[in-house]
Amino acid sequence: MTASGAETTAVRVDDLAVEYPGRRLSAPHRALHGVDVVVGDDEVVGIVGESGSGKSTLARVIAGDLVAPKGADPAPVIVGGDATVLGHRLRGIRRRELTSLTFNVAYLPQDAASRLAPELTVAEVIAQPILERDRLYNRKALGLRVATMLDAVELPLAVFEKYPFELSSGQRQRVAVARSLVLGPKLWVADEPTAGIDVTVRGAISHLIARLHEEGSFAAVLISHDLSLLRRSTSRVAALHDGRIVGLGPIDDLLAHPEHPFLAGLSHANSTVSSDAG
Template sequence: MTASATPEAAVLADDLAVEYPARRPSAPHRALDGVSLRVGVDEIIGIIGETGAGKSTLARVLAGDLVTPKGTDPAPVIVGGEATVLGSRLRGIRRRELDRVTFKVAHLPQDAASRLTPERTVSEIIAEPILQRDRHYNRKAIGLRVATMLDAVQLPLAVLDKFPFELSSGQRQRVAIAKSLVLGPELWIADEPTAGIDVTVRGAINDLIGRLREEGSFSAVLVSHDLSLLRRTTCRVAALESGRVVGLGPIDELLAGGQHPFLSGLADAENRVTADGG
């Protein structure tokens, strides 16, 4: 279904159930089970949870990553409920409509830094999404946009002509972030955006997300273990366990509430780190 030009929410998950199809010898795997979540227009929400909780699957579904290229792992399949992104329902969506939706959505996968095209320079990598849309786009304008994105993630212009193998893991992650945001998406689905990035540079990523939100027409779902990032950028956080939402609210309220063992454990771990640091 095609929705209105001004959707009521950037994301709506309603009793969403998602499975990975059976592949011999593995049986079908239920990754999400009854997830309901709303991300308002211009709202940034965080997702937390232990490994295997369904965080990356939720990110893939909301990013429209529902088609499996040949020879790769299976794509998630919506088997119950619904996920609506920028006003379009994803369950059973046709490929042409999915392409229209994802035109406005950027996805930073969990392993984004390792997916950078190895034979291309940083400049070419960041420009990829632009040239995929329009091969004849003005090269001077592309260069300016690439330089602007490099500055936003605090990378020097000297890396423009470098290849991924010449960069540190944190630098590659920042290149991946710049690439994912170069087109100015309406919705950013980011899975561990600060992974591998030095703590001294993470503030720049926080500031970038904050600026994008202040500029308007920008919503985001941030899957992250980085509590500092979530505190500084998100309105609310959803905690997942075994494919279900077990907590939803501002991050500090969730940690203080002790409503679930995972959240209590997370709060205790943070308190221990704070005590050791003091």
């Protein structure tokens, strides 16, 4: 599977198999089985699938989220095939090289909105990734960057000095999106980026992706059940079921000619929603 028209790739996943290590008496859990996906260096690809299909695991691997903090749930382990992201092969990657890779990859996990530091203001939350790399970063430039990101996700400057608990869930999600993109990454891996965001402002995420794409080389992998986002922002979508890809192509092509029961169900649900909206 190749990215149409792409001479170089941001992501190449070849026959990828991924497991989560077992704990005590539990056996390892195989989350991905022989997955193949390619993302061009200026392409946005979507991932759809039911809960437990392996889509969030694929997101973690592509984002380089392969080292779990002490005491946390185990990180995914590549046990077959490989994944290459921005030129870095991930299977057996050394920690120093992994750090170099993740400098250019932004990862928005599914629970990003709930991870916002409660003791920091919105401005401090968004600025945090910059200050972690450069504590002496010009404060005027930093404030301007934060304000620009707030505008990009259609949040008013009035939230600048508020704390996450003072915001709605949708506003917290938009803050998380702004934070993940503040460094201007080459690759954005976003797991349900429009989760909790009111339908009237979900377009802000699509507009932001389009703008980043226009400004330069920008690739993204969007794990989402938001078909509107996938239609607006992706060139192709990979459908996952039980850790395997069961469809790959433009989202409307997959829905128009479903070749797997999961896609048939998704197509039916989409038709029902469209009929109700009409």
